[in-house]
Amino acid sequence: MKSRKLSPIQLLSIGFVLLSLTGGFILCLPFSSASGGSTPYLDALFTATSAVTTTGLIVVDTGSHYNLFGQLVILILFQIGGLGYMLFFVVIALFLGKRLTLHNTLLLQETVKKPIRIEVIKFSKMILLFTFAVELIGTVVLSLYFSNYFPMPHAVYSAFFHSVSAFNTAGFSIYSDSLSQFNNSLMLNIVIILIFSAGCLGFWVVFDTYRHIKNKFRKKKPSHLSVQSKLVYCLAFIFFIVGTFVIYFSEDWSAMMPFREKLLSSVFQTLTAVSTTGFNTIDIGAMSVTGLVLIIGFMFIGAGPGGTAGGIKITTLGVLLASLSSILSQKERVNIFNRNISLEIVQRAFAIFSLAAIWAFMTLVVLSFTEEAPFIQILFEVFSALGTVGLSTGITSDLSAIGKCFIIVTMLVGRIGPLGIGLSIFSKHRELVRYPKGKIFVG
Numbered sequence: 100m101k102s103r104k105l106s107p108i109q110l111l112s113i114g115f116v117l118l119s120l121t122g123g124f125i126l127c128l129p130f131s132s133a134s135g136g137s138t139p140y141l142d143a144l145f146t147a148t149s150a151v152t153t154t155g156l157i158v159v160d161t162g163s164h165y166n167l168f169g170q171l172v173i174l175i176l177f178q179i180g181g182l183g184y185m186l187f188f189v190v191i192a193l194f195l196g197k198r199l200t201l202h203n204t205l206l207l208q209e210t211v212k213k214p215i216r217i218e219v220i221k222f223s224k225m226i227l228l229f230t231f232a233v234e235l236i237g238t239v240v241l242s243l244y245f246s247n248y249f250p251m252p253h254a255v256y257s258a259f260f261h262s263v264s265a266f267n268t269a270g271f272s273i274y275s276d277s278l279s280q281f282n283n284s285l286m287l288n289i290v291i292i293l294i295f296s297a298g299c300l301g302f303w304v305v306f307d308t309y310r311h312i313k314n315k316f317r318k319k320k321p322s323h324l325s326v327q328s329k330l331v332y333c334l335a336f337i338f339f340i341v342g343t344f345v346i347y348f349s350e351d352w353s354a355m356m357p358f359r360e361k362l363l364s365s366v367f368q369t370l371t372a373v374s375t376t377g378f379n380t381i382d383i384g385a386m387s388v389t390g391l392v393l394i395i396g397f398m399f400i401g402a403g404p405g406g407t408a409g410g411i412k413i414t415t416l417g418v419l420l421a422s423l424s425s426i427l428s429q430k431e432r433v434n435i436f437n438r439n440i441s442l443e444i445v446q447r448a449f450a451i452f453s454l455a456a457i458w459a460f461m462t463l464v465v466l467s468f469t470e471e472a473p474f475i476q477i478l479f480e481v482f483s484a485l486g487t488v489g490l491s492t493g494i495t496s497d498l499s500a501i502g503k504c505f506i507i508v509t510m511l512v513g514r515i516g517p518l519g520i521g522l523s524i525f526s527k528h529r530e531l532v533r534y535p536k537g538k539i540f541v542g
Contacts, residue, residue, distance in 0.1 A: 108515075108519045111183075111515065111519070112511075112515050112519065112520065115151055115152070115180070115511060115514060115515055116511065118147075118151045118176065118179065118180065119144065119147050119148040119151045119152075119507075119511070120144070120147075121147075122143075122144075122146075122147030122148075122150060122151060122172065122173075122176045123140060123143045123144030123145075123146070123147040123148070124140075124143070125143075125147075125172050126138060126143035126146055126147055126165070126169055126172060126173070127139070127140045127142075127143035127144075130166075130168060131143075131165055131166065131168055131169035131172060132164060132165060132166060132169060133163060133164060133165060133166045133169075134164075138159070138164070141500060141503055141504075142158045142159055142503075144507060145157075145158050145503050145506070145507055146158065146159065146161075146173065147173075147176060148507045148510050148511060149271075149489070149510060150173045150174075150176035150177040150180060150269065150271065151176050151177070151179070151180035151514070152180055152409075152487045152510040152511060152513060152514035153177050153180050153181045153267050153268055153269040153270075153407060153409065153487055153514065154269070154270065154377070154409070154483070154484060154487040154488065154489045154510045154513070154514075155264075155269050155270025155271050155376075155377035155488065155489020155490075156377075156480075156483060156484060156489050156491055156495050156506065156510070157271075157489075157495060157496070158495055158496045158498070158503065159496070160275050161173060161271055161272065161273055162272070162273035162274055162275060163275065170260065170273060173271060174260060174263055174264070174271075177263070177264060177267050177269035177271060178263055178267060180267070180269075180514065181266070181267025181268065181269060181298065181407040182226065182227075182230060182267070182407070222302075222306075225302075225306065226302050229297075229302070229305065230266065230298075233262075233266055233294060233297045233298070234259075234262050234263050234266050234294075237258070237261075237262030237265065237266065237290065237293075237294045238255070238258045238259045238262045238263075239258075240258075240290050241257070241258030241261060241262055241287075241290060242254050242255045242258040242259075244258070244284075244286055244287055244290070245257050245258050257273060260272075260273055261273075261278075261291070262294055264378075265291050265294040265295040265298075265376060265378070266294050266295060266297060266298040266407065267298060267407045268295050268298055268299050268374055268375050268376040268377070268402075268407045268408050268409070268487075269376075269377070269489070270371075270376055270377020270378055270488065270489030270490070271489075272378065277378050277379045277380070278291070278378050278379065278380050279379065279380050279381065279382070281380065282360065282363070282364055282367075282380035282381065283359075283360045283363065285363065288363055288366070288367050288380070291367075291378065292366075292367065292370055295370075295371070295374050295376040295378075296370075296374065298374075298406055298407035298408070299373075299374035299375065299376065299402035299403060299406050299407060299408035300331060300335075300402060300403045300406055300408075301327075301331065301402070301403030301404050301405040301406035301408075302405050302406055303325075303327065303328075303405050304327065304328045304331050304332075304403050304405075304406075305406075307324055307325050307327075307328045308324065308328060310322065311323070311324050311328075326435055326436050326438045327403075327404075327414060329436050330413070330414055330417040330435060330436070331402070331403040331413055331414060333417075334413045334416065334417055335373065335402065335403075335413060338369070338373045338397060338400075338413075339366075339369060339370065339373065341393075342365075342368075342369030342370075342372070342373065342393060342394075342397060343362075343365045343366050343369050345389065345390070345393050346364075346365040346368055346369055346386075346390050346393065347361060347362060347365040349387045349389040349390050349393075350365075350381075350386060350387055350390055351387065363380075364380050364381050367380050368380065368381060368394070369397070371490070372394045372397040372398055372488065372490065373397045373400075373401075373402060373413075374402050374408055375398060375401050375402060375408045375409040375410050375486050375487055375488045375489075376408075376488070376489075377483075377488045377489025377490050379490060383479075383490050383491060383492050383493070384476075384491075384492040384493040386492075388475055391475055391479055391492070392475075394479070394490065395478060395479055395482045398410060398482045398483055398485075398486035398488045398490070399411065399455070399459075399482050399485065399486055400412070400413055400415075400416050400486075401413060401486055408487075409485075409486045409487030409488060409513050409514065410486040410487070410488075410513075411451050411452055411455050411517070412451075414448075415448045415451050415452060416452075417435065418433070418435070418440060418444060418445055418448040419448050419449065419452060421433050421434065421435045421440065422440075422445050422448070422449075433445055447518060450517075450518050450521070451516065451517055451518045454517035454518060454520075454521055455485060455512075455517040458485065458509065458512055458517060459481055459482060459485050459509075462481050462484075462485075462505050462506075462509050463477065463478060463481050465501070465502075465505055466480070466481060466498075466502050466505060466506075469499045469501045469502050470494070470497075470498060470499060470502050472494045472497070475492075476492040476493075476494050477494070479491070479492050480492070480494055480495065480498075480506065481506075481509065484506045484509040484510045484513060485509050485510075485512065485513040486513055487510060487513040487514050
């Protein structure tokens with residue numbers, strides 16, 4: 100019997116699982132911890148999975164529990180996980196002078212989600228160059244900033260760690276309070292926001308924007324942003340305005356906190372949730388229910404596709420809203436910015452949203468039974484894991500073994516994608532039989 104090759108999405112899924120298992124094994128060993136003792140494998144696996152999926156949820160404090168080696172292992176995991184391990188496979192293959200097979204090229208295509216008009220290897224090289232350039236610039240700028248507070252060696256290391264973490268929207272920090280101690284620093288807030296924005300918008304959107312600006316300056320023939328870029332920018336701007344406004348007015352700020360600090364904290368917390376980065380400059384556990392519910396929505400949606408962000412993606416929401424508008428206005432086609440959206444894309448958007456919601460509901464039911472925490476905190480934890488965000492109200496380290504296992508799987512589901520997981524499990528067969536139509540009343 101002829102064996103069937105694994106599909107690209109199945110290979111990607113297996114790759115992320117193996118990375119998590121391997122990373123967990125390394126992090127559980129004594130030479131990874133600051134104390135020199137072993138870390139329980141479940142906790143190490145949780146940390147490794149959180150890094151590979153660029154989530155940032157932690158059961159032990161990264162800065163105090165792990166030594167330099169352990170922290171660098173975590174950094175490598177979220178660097179690989181953020182870009183997709185196939186990109187590093189390409190680098191190694193090209194360095195060794197190897198050519199990619201058709202199957203590996205399809206796997207790379209699934210990783211980078213490149214536009215059809217650009218050759219996949221060329222686009223992958225552009226992504227890597229852009230990634231390392233942003234992380235390098237971020238490291239230099241943050242080093243200058245941190246040098247005001249720490250000795251230069253620590254300042255450089257902290258800058259490097261947080262720059263890579265921000266670009267990959269990983270949310271890992273070597274400080275126990277994340278970035279809360281710098282919440283009133285305009286420079287740090289702006290630099291971190293710029294770094295994670297470069298990663299979360301999606302590499303195609305960044306490339307499309309660069310091409311558009313370049314053509315404008317060169318006064319070439321008129322160029323327009325793609326529908327995807329317009330949709331990402333439009334919805335992200337709406338989320339930014341709404342989120343900043345709601346958080347600013349819904350939180351019980353200290354009477355001593357100045358307007359500038361309140362506004363800065365509101366802006367940062369909105370953007371770190373929308374981008375699924377996971378850094379925080381305020382105590383998430385002390386936020387109002389209104390603020391938590393808003394952030395839950397942002398974490399579930401996420402940012403642009405084809406980048407380092409998690410969530411179901413902001414474009415998925417855009418397609419669903421356009422489809423809903425089309426149904427309510429009784430139009431035959433779904434249109435966005437005067438462009439027709441194919442039925443296949445609409446169906447994929449519906450499938451992604453539905454599968455994510457179903458998994459979130461199932462996990463929520465289980466954790467509501469196994470965990471002793473307020474429902475809103477459990478709800479927040481589940482959607483933080485599913486959106487690969489990493490924000491927490493403080494219950495992560497107190498999760499039961501079952502709760503940790505479900506959050507681990509949820510983080511993998513969020514990183515690979517609910518639809519990707521579904522396609523990995525259910526084999527694709529040709530539809531050989533067509534049945535007569537049946538009528539079902541809905542609504």
